[in-house]
Each structure stands twice: as C-alpha cells, then as structure tokens.
Amino acid sequence: MFVRVVLPLVVLGLMVYSLADLAGSEEEERGGLPTWLWVLIIILLPVFGAAAWIVLKQQRRRSGGLGPSGRGGRPGRGPRRPSGPVAPDDDPDFLWRLEQERRRRQQREGGSSGDADEDPQDGPPSA
Numbered sequence: 107m108f109v110r111v112v113l114p115l116v117v118l119g120l121m122v123y124s125l126a127d128l129a130g131s132e133e134e135e136r137g138g139l140p141t142w143l144w145v146l147i148i149i150l151l152p153v154f155g156a157a158a159w160i161v162l163k164q165q166r167r168r169s170g171g172l173g174p175s176g177r178g179g180r181p182g183r184g185p186r187r188p189s190g191p192v193a194p195d196d197d198p199d200f201l202w203r204l205e206q207e208r209r210r211r212q213q214r215e216g217g218s219s220g221d222a223d224e225d226p227q228d229g230p231p232s233a
Contacts, residue, residue: 117152124148124156127163137162 128136128144136144148155194200 120156121148121152124159128159131163135163135166137166 125145125148128141128148139147144155144159148159151158
C-alpha cells in the first residue's frame with residue numbers, strides 16, 4: 107500500500123511545491139534557465155527535477171546573499187522588525203498624550219470620571 111498510494115502522493119506533493127516555488131521565484135534564482143525549461147524538468151523528471159530545483163534555489167540563496175525572502179537583506183535571520191512601537195496604541199507617549207487630551211476635554215465639559223488622585227501634569231510613563 108505504501109508504494110502504491112503514499113509514495114506517488116509524496117512525489118506529487120514535491121512536484122506541486124516545486125512548481126509553486128518556481129512560479130514565485132525571481133529570474134536570478136533560476137540558475138540561468140528559463141521558467142519553461144524548469145517546468146519541463148520538474149514534470150518529466152519528477153523526483154530529480156523537483157529536488158534539483160530545491161537544492162539549486164537554496165544554494166543560490168546562500169551564495170548570492172539572498173535572504174529567506176529571496177530578495178536580499180540579512181541571510182538566515184528573517185525580515186527586519188522595527189525597533190520602536192509598530193502601532194500608535196503600542197507607543198506609551200502616544201497613549202499618555204491621548205489620556206491628557208481626554209482629561210482636558212473632560213475638564214472643559216465640567217465632567218469628572220473619579221480620577222482625582224492622578225495629576226494631569228504628570229509626565230509620560232518611562233518605558
């Protein structure tokens with residue numbers, strides 16, 4: 107059963123993965139061969155062609171300085187993340203200014219929320 111069912115499914119999955127990866131690749135990742143030729147190699151030589159594509163692409167990434175995204179950058183370490191807050195609600199200074207604005211608006215309207223023990227002139231939180 108393994109040879110008749112599972113093995114062909116694994117080979118088919120490897121081919122589909124390789125063809126999808128080929129479709130999303132850049133020209134310099136193809137090793138100088140046109141896309142149509144890679145498609146023929148992968149389809150006509152299912153295991154060898156798919157394995158050759160995967161190995162060649164990995165070697166090109168390592169030797170060419172291409173990162174995991176395949177577009178350069180920091181090889182092997184993933185995309186660079188910003189060092190500061192990503193969104194306004196992650197920024198303590200923004201949240202502090204927002205709270206100060208809310209308190210000023212509340213004072214102008216004459217309302218009170220019960221936050222009398224907090225001084226609106228306190229500085230922003232130190233993060």
